[in-house]
Amino acid sequence: xxxxWLLWLLVSISVPVAxxxxxxxxxxxxxxxxxxxxFYFHVPVAWVALYGPILASVFSLFFLFSKKVIWDxxxxxxxxxxxxxxxxxxxxxxxWAYSAWGVxxxxxxxxxxxxxxxxxxxxxxxxxxxxxxDPKKKAILSSYLSLLCAMSSILTWGAIRWIENPxxxxxxxxxxxxxxxxxxxxxxxxxxxxxxxxxxxFLLTYRSEKIIAYRDSLRVERG
Amino acid sequence: xxxxxxxxxxxxxxxxxxGLLSLVxxxxxxxxxxxxxxEVNESLSERSVRGxxxxxxxxxxxxxxxxxxWEEREAGGWFASLSFVSVSKLFFAKSFVIWLCTSISxxxxxxxxxxxxxxxxxxSFLGQWLFSNLGSLSLVFLGVSMGLIxxxxxxxxxxxxxxxxxxxxxxxxxxxxxxxxxxMESGFYFPSVFLLLFFAVFYGALGGLFLEILKKES
Numbered sequence: 319x320x321x322x323w324l325l326w327l328l329v330s331i332s333v334p335v336a337x338x339x340x341x342x343x344x345x346x347x348x349x350x351x352x353x354x355x356x357f358y359f360h361v362p363v364a365w366v367a368l369y370g371p372i373l374a375s376v377f378s379l380f381f382l383f384s385k386k387v388i389w390d391x392x393x394x395x396x397x398x399x400x401x402x403x404x405x406x407x408x409x410x411x412x413x414w415a416y417s418a419w420g421v422x423x424x425x426x427x428x429x430x431x432x433x434x435x436x437x438x439x440x441x442x443x444x445x446x447x448x449x450x451x452d453p454k455k456k457a458i459l460s461s462y463l464s465l466l467c468a469m470s471s472i473l474t475w476g477a478i479r480w481i482e483n484p485x486x487x488x489x490x491x492x493x494x495x496x497x498x499x500x501x502x503x504x505x506x507x508x509x510x511x512x513x514x515x516x517x518x519x520f521l522l523t524y525r526s527e528k529i530i531a532y533r534d535s536l537r538v539e540r541g
Numbered sequence: 542x543x544x545x546x547x548x549x550x551x552x553x554x555x556x557x558x559x560g561l562l563s564l565v566x567x568x569x570x571x572x573x574x575x576x577x578x579x580e581v582n583e584s585l586s587e588r589s590v591r592g593x594x595x596x597x598x599x600x601x602x603x604x605x606x607x608x609x610x611w612e613e614r615e616a617g618g619w620f621a622s623l624s625f626v627s628v629s630k631l632f633f634a635k636s637f638v639i640w641l642c643t644s645i646s647x648x649x650x651x652x653x654x655x656x657x658x659x660x661x662x663x664x665s666f667l668g669q670w671l672f673s674n675l676g677s678l679s680l681v682f683l684g685v686s687m688g689l690i691x692x693x694x695x696x697x698x699x700x701x702x703x704x705x706x707x708x709x710x711x712x713x714x715x716x717x718x719x720x721x722x723x724x725m726e727s728g729f730y731f732p733s734v735f736l737l738l739f740f741a742v743f744y745g746a747l748g749g750l751f752l753e754i755l756k757k758e759s
Contacts, residue, residue, distance in 0.1 A: 382754065432714065438707035445703060449694035454758055459690050462751040466708050469743070473711040482718065 325518045329511075336362075336504075336511035344500040354418070358504050360410040362512040363403050364433075368471050370400020370516075371440070375468035378461035390457040391531065393464050394447070395524045399516060400471075401440045407433060432474040439463075439470045542626060543634060549622070550638035553612050554605070564605055564646045568597045569653060576657045584659040588721060591669075594654060595717045598673055599680065601646060603705060605639050606684035611698055619692075628756045629749040632685060636745070640674075640681045647673035668723065675737035676716040679744050680709055686748030690755070712740055 340358030374396035381389035411430070412422035424430055443463045450456040497505065575593055579585055585593070613619050622631055651669050654661040687704040694700050719733035 428714065428718075432711060435707055435710045435714075438710075442703050442707050446691075446694060446700060449696055449700060451695065452693075452759075455693050455755065458751070458755050458758055459693060462686075462690065462747070463704075465747060470708065470711050473715060477714075480715070480718070482721070 322521070325514065325521065328514045329518045332507070332511035332514050336508040339504045340508060344504045345498065354414075356410055356414040358508045360407060360414055361505070362509040363406040363410065365509065366512055366516045367400050367403035367407050367436075368475050370396050370403065371436070371464065371467040371471040374400070374464045378464040381457060381461055387453075387457060387531070390460060391524060391527045394460065395520055395527055397440055397443055397464065397467065398523055399519055401437065401444070402519070403512075403516070404433070404437050404440065408437065428477040429474070432470075432477040436467070436470050436474045439467050443467055543630065546622070546626065546630060546634035547638055549618070550609070550635050553609050553616075553618070554638060554642055564601055564642060565649055567604060568601055568646055568650050571597050571600065572650065572653060572657065580658055587660040587724075590654060590658050590661050591720060592717055594650065594669070594673065595676065595713055595720075597650060598643070598647065598676055599709060599713055601643050602639070602677060602680040602684050603702075603709075605642060606681065606688050606705070607698065607701060609635060609639060610685075610688040610692075610701075614692065614698070619689075623756070628752045632689065632749050632752050633745070636678075636681045636685045636748075639685065640678050643677045643681065644670075644674045647677060665724070669720075671734070672716070672720040672723065672737065675734065675741060676712070676720075679712050679716070679737065679740040682741060682744040682748050683709055683712065686744070686752065689752060693755070712744075716740070 336358065340355050344355075344358075346354065374393040377389045377393035377396060381387075381393065411433075415424065416422040443460065446463060447456055447460050450459060572593070575585070619631070648670055651661070651666055651673065655663045655666070684705055687708065688698065688701055691698055691701045691704055716737055719736045723730045723733040
């Protein structure tokens, strides 16, 4: 319970402060105007969305070695949250893009396309999981799809690094020799805040998943 | 034993609507649609022709995997074979035969491309065929494993497109990029070939391994 309270406290303080900082503190980038402020939301959320499937794949590997259903629940939770954060990216991206590039969706951009495909792979994972009735088979096949989702996530991460990109999406924020101090401070604070949010949501979703699993087992017992 | 399995898979491909012949005619149809709608008015760039080739490759694999699995399910062959041979052998035999069929179809397709598209050149035939075959191999491994696991779901092969398409598209994007990079660099650019080989080994090993785990646990 102490962890719960701590996480609630951290999220309720850090997320509003991060959003407020992003809107007020860093200087405006002249080429993009005020629209660049969405960067402090878009990039941290995208990071969480990208490593959610990787985390799920690690849990899936643990499941395959131990056959304990807890790891399958953790992997499922991780993918659910990854999908939620990916939706955040897909909504915030076009707002920023419309202001910065003049179009909400650049069809030639490898990062945009690959991110959308990552969302589709996660949808496939959820639908397929829903369609399997046997719990044991569901967990094994979900592990397989989790590993493939992780591959898709790595390829999405690499899309701006490995593909000769004719689109507008900027490269890695870390690889350009850095940002100004005000930007850097706001950015890293936002990264931290959205990670706290991820942890809190992870805890809540995992618990609800456990309750659903318990309810299902009671139903089976009652016939 | 492996040869017997390969023979069985060839018979299955032959049963599925003319098999290889239907595959070739499908790829030529798609090619002609693009030829008559675009190439006759303005020549497609080299990159676009390459993209078109990969798109056809993608469709071919999707169709042939679906056909082969559907035929086998209807005949009940998969479960009959499982009683005397391991699931990974079946998986690799099926993948090998489908890949062989698509590689023949790929060769014909590249030749026909050279005839109809101005920016497709005969002197790069071997390189193009190599990349088509490497891409096919990964797509086949992924497609067959997805097809087999879709049998475990309530809606059977109906769910196959939902599984196969999103998981194949990253492979399609990166395969196309690897081939483009190969032709841009001077000499034989090994990293592009290694990337596609890595994909093939990854999807092949993962597919075989998971089918074995699934069989053991069920």
